[in-house]
Amino acid sequence: MGAKAFFFDVFGTVVDWREGVAREARTILHPLGHDLIWTAFADAWRAEYQPGMEEIRSGRLPFAKLDVVHARMLERILPAFGLSDISDDTKRALVLAWHRLDAWPDSSRGIAMLRKHALVAPVSNGNVSLMAALARRNNFHWDAILGAEFSRDYKPKPDVYLSACAAFDLSPADCMMVAAHSDDLAAAAACGLQTGFVARPNEKGPGKGESRPTVAVDVAGNDMVDLAQKIFG
Amino acid sequence: MGAKAFFFDVFGTVVDWREGVAREARTILHPLGHDLIWTAFADAWRAEYQPGMEEIRSGRLPFAKLDVVHARMLERILPAFGLSDISDDTKRALVLAWHRLDAWPDSSRGIAMLRKHALVAPVSNGNVSLMAALARRNNFHWDAILGAEFSRDYKPKPDVYLSACAAFDLSPADCMMVAAHSDDLAAAAACGLQTGFVARPNEKGPGKGESRPTVAVDVAGNDMVDLAQKIFG
Numbered sequence: 001m002g003a004k005a006f007f008f009d010v011f012g013t014v015v016d017w018r019e020g021v022a023r024e025a026r027t028i029l030h031p032l033g034h035d036l037i038w039t040a041f042a043d044a045w046r047a048e049y050q051p052g053m054e055e056i057r058s059g060r061l062p063f064a065k066l067d068v069v070h071a072r073m074l075e076r077i078l079p080a081f082g083l084s085d086i087s088d089d090t091k092r093a094l095v096l097a098w099h100r101l102d103a104w105p106d107s108s109r110g111i112a113m114l115r116k117h118a119l120v121a122p123v124s125n126g127n128v129s130l131m132a133a134l135a136r137r138n139n140f141h142w143d144a145i146l147g148a149e150f151s152r153d154y155k156p157k158p159d160v161y162l163s164a165c166a167a168f169d170l171s172p173a174d175c176m177m178v179a180a181h182s183d184d185l186a187a188a189a190a191c192g193l194q195t196g197f198v199a200r201p202n203e204k205g206p207g208k209g210e211s212r213p214t215v216a217v218d219v220a221g222n223d224m225v226d227l228a229q230k231i232f233g
Numbered sequence: 234m235g236a237k238a239f240f241f242d243v244f245g246t247v248v249d250w251r252e253g254v255a256r257e258a259r260t261i262l263h264p265l266g267h268d269l270i271w272t273a274f275a276d277a278w279r280a281e282y283q284p285g286m287e288e289i290r291s292g293r294l295p296f297a298k299l300d301v302v303h304a305r306m307l308e309r310i311l312p313a314f315g316l317s318d319i320s321d322d323t324k325r326a327l328v329l330a331w332h333r334l335d336a337w338p339d340s341s342r343g344i345a346m347l348r349k350h351a352l353v354a355p356v357s358n359g360n361v362s363l364m365a366a367l368a369r370r371n372n373f374h375w376d377a378i379l380g381a382e383f384s385r386d387y388k389p390k391p392d393v394y395l396s397a398c399a400a401f402d403l404s405p406a407d408c409m410m411v412a413a414h415s416d417d418l419a420a421a422a423a424c425g426l427q428t429g430f431v432a433r434p435n436e437k438g439p440g441k442g443e444s445r446p447t448v449a450v451d452v453a454g455n456d457m458v459d460l461a462q463k464i465f466g
Contacts, residue, residue, distance in 0.1 A: 167361040
């Protein structure tokens, strides 16, 4: 076990998108007179995630960074929340809510522990500016920002994983994908990467995240620190 | 004056390629019985830099990362130094010399000073793994690694500068290119970026670097710390 590089899924694995989006949406929309169930708004927005990326993965639309996809996804849910009339400025502010998410309490320390032994980089579908903003906010020290914007396609397409390995001049077998999502890990394993699962049981609401992987993984941790300890002692 | 992001040329501006390549080449080749003028070897290798990249900028060859271009450049100079017979392993070791360069004494501190106020990223022709290795060795904390491998072309092509601005969601006018080379700054200015010159008078040998820019720049510093102080006081 062990790897020369660790690649991280970010939304859900490293940061808590649900509480963060709910909080930021409330901060932006409540002063404008809107009163929603904020976590339901976050859940509805996130539910458009796979359909939004599939337009690009399938080739129906050219590559666009996730901020652009988030804006398209937002348009689709506004009517259901009585928000069809919000201004373009408000929409832009909402898209930037994803730049202001907080990490799970163990993430920064766990990433730093892994970085003592290997290269670390996000291999997220999030764009460079979004990853850089989350790193600043939460004190992550990445060696590089890889992932969707670097490879110009979205996970789980193989090139997103393989281009990250190639950027570090490493074979997939020398790299480990770290994620709280079995489907991400299955796709990485199919590309030859090692896999590390991190439990985020409350990612999608209390008890609605993955407590354990549904696929075989090389290592599983209760959180990022536990994962690092299991790998490097 | 000021900027929301600072982009850095690396070879010559942030790190001393000449002394570093000379030292590493000696470490690799001297035990094999070779005795060269090591700085002349470094100079000859670097002299192939623009021709090597021009094959890609012109479209004659597809994009390849700088490690690959460095290997091609190396092949061209081996005969002149009596090195035609070195092994492939030795050639690979020499290419990795560029991953082990030391920063100028002021670089790490100057970059950290600028990072307190703005995003910082290399916009170099060097590839991601090379930039990550130099950052580890010299304690640079970049927000992202942008530049040639991200944009799949080489400076001074406009897209290398413009794709860096776009990655950070910034207009070129909000970004400053920092370099010790007037031609790099002229190309960045033509794309609308601000320009910061850093004097590296000994980059190509004593007195053979640029002491002052030959083009108009927004700010010029005697070193990276001086530049940061001139911009942010």
